[in-house]
Amino acid sequence: MSWLPVPPDHYFSINNIPFGIISTPSNTTPRPAVAIGEHVLDLHAFADSANGFSQLPDFAQSEVFVSERTLNRFASLGRPIHRLVREYLQEVLSIDTPYPGLLRDNPEAQKACLLNSVEDDVRMHLPMDIGDYSDFYAGKNHAFNVGVLFRGRENALQPNYEHLPVGYHGRASSVVVSGTRVPRPRGQVIKSGDGEKVPAFVESGKLDFELEIAAFVGRGSDLGSCVGVDEAGEYLFGMVIMNDWSARDIQAWEYVPLGPFTSKSFATSISPWVVLMDALEPLRTRPLERGTKVPLLPYLQESNSESVYDIPLTTFLANQKKKHIAHSGTHKISQTSSSNLLFSFSQMLAHHTITGCPLQTGDLVGSGTISGIDTQSMGSLLEMTQNGTRKVLLGDSGESRGFLEDGDVVVLAGGCGKAGVGFGECVGEILPAGK
């Protein structure tokens, strides 16, 4: 329990303490912070003017909260330091804090460091300077659903799918923070399949969201070195929920033979608060089962069988033209769990580095789209609507969707009421093309 009020079942309970980068109208310099309930602790002010890390002498690098506009330097310090700092902040914020004079009983320090996310108009920024962004395809149900659509049930999964975490390099420069509005992309699309295929230049008519979770790399690795699967967790900093927006019609034409390119590089939205790996530990569970009896190659065999996390993931859709962004009034279109993965993030890192690819602090690694089995648990409209052919009803609004329309607001929410740990929300609104 914290001495600060936290609404029941809030994902930012004292069990979480996620890190982000904030600014406010009264101090527009981006700076590190942690969230607790609807409150925000400004770590720049806490470390600097309140001398808040005075009771943590083992953490001599608190300037990482003072001089930096991203979390990269903090993340680069490694998992033992992340653990030390998070546990210390839990103590500071705990109702029976051993340091009551630091903040709980210190109105002056509270005034300097504590913000209310709504009342103080806290603006969130990208939490990390992202060097490389890689996206995997580890959501087996999703890969299967998409495979059935395009290749039929017998050949739904490619031969390599269960033997390695399939992934590709994404575009780092188009990763944006939740709340950034996304113009509808234009590009090359094939309108008919007769004779020589001739593309037209059009606005995407198959704009989709993709529900994913993603991890930030903390500690880097060297060119030529491989990260072992059982030590990979030490290389991770924390996680977010992610929307890897996709233009399905542009993708279908461009992706042979080198993979998706402009159909995804127009925007990828992430939630602003990074949930540290330690906060996710209580949510560990088993991944999906492999369908083949051929064992994984040793470099992918993980000792901990509970290698993924069970966090409820919910997708809401609203239309900005009609209703303001809010859960009330929006329509829940999907409910699933982040455990619907065939491979863990440790396996993804082990595979990513197996040929010697270096990791760098701030690299972002996505899970791939996460879907359950039935229509109500799918992580993309492509799957829910069978490539647009079976529209999804938006409650009793009279509205339905094949793909996203202009003004649509997609809200991905990742929360775990029981544990008080979750990602919060990742929000994006579709603007008309060219806006």
Added chain:
Amino acid sequence: MSWLPVPPDHYFSINNIPFGIISTPSNTTPRPAVAIGEHVLDLHAFADSANGFSQLPDFAQSEVFVSERTLNRFASLGRPIHRLVREYLQEVLSIDTPYPGLLRDNPEAQKACLLNSVEDDVRMHLPMDIGDYSDFYAGKNHAFNVGVLFRGRENALQPNYEHLPVGYHGRASSVVVSGTRVPRPRGQVIKSGDGEKVPAFVESGKLDFELEIAAFVGRGSDLGSCVGVDEAGEYLFGMVIMNDWSARDIQAWEYVPLGPFTSKSFATSISPWVVLMDALEPLRTRPLERGTKVPLLPYLQESNSESVYDIPLTTFLANQKKKHIAHSGTHKISQTSSSNLLFSFSQMLAHHTITGCPLQTGDLVGSGTISGIDTQSMGSLLEMTQNGTRKVLLGDSGESRGFLEDGDVVVLAGGCGKAGVGFGECVGEILPAGK
């Protein structure tokens, strides 16, 4: 003509003036420089201790050479500034310089700023901090050769190939400077094709080079904005020659359906000196012809029909166990031209941004492998040896190659004797796996 000696037909004549990042044993801080012949002008010392930009009052930002360890800030200033600075340095280094007291007749300034690349043991560093690295597939002959190998002559080029510059996102963290040694990667490979495909974990047996050229982005663009094809040149800073090392056996198993991943992300080598776009202007020529009568979509129609550059590209192979890195003693295995492209870099940028992907200063954009028509002009062993089945003889050494062996040194050289403009060399040696 320069007052400094430049060997005949050298690619770093006064017509070139490429920019790079150097250090020396006596000053290990990486700093900007330009090359002329075998000499190097230290721009940090020139700007700072020699006040070398005093005669260029319009260039008020010369601190970009003093405070920076990469060329990013200089590149971000835009093409008019690159032009101004390059032309000024050409004047300073010209035999009839209007500023003789600045350097030509000033032994003290020469001592402070001028280095000999060999005698002063100049070490080259990565010239730019690379945000995103994208690689295209615009070498039509290469795409055709590879297509014939895997799909036959009739279906060699995919239906989209002539309608858009096919490309994919590469891995920025594994881009290394020429001279960096490359350990042979290990990974998943299919050994036979019978029944269920079962991968083995092995050292790559099909390690290959890929001859490419690549451009660095100078000026960035915003999320949601498209770079017009006729203005795209203003977004480019300069070019290098590049070796996009590839493990063909790992690639063949992993690349369906999302493209190459670990089979390329173990290393990509680039030449250290960035040749500015203006220096390449005299080498403009026409690209390869399209085979279809369907016109390009308007966003890819370029006004200047001479949209690519005719620079001779040569590939040499030596073995480090037997002979030292040097042209004498190495074997020339390929000779082609950088004009063997179907799309220009302006078309690549226009397509890259068509859905709104932002460009950032320091982004690297590769051409794809460049090959001519015949075996002696191909840009990869995959093509030259028909996937390893027809070995290439290394002169009269008694050695032959299907793919690269440990200790092999690949030297890509891009030079144009006539114009005195080229990229110089990109060198890489294959180390045994795990070294």
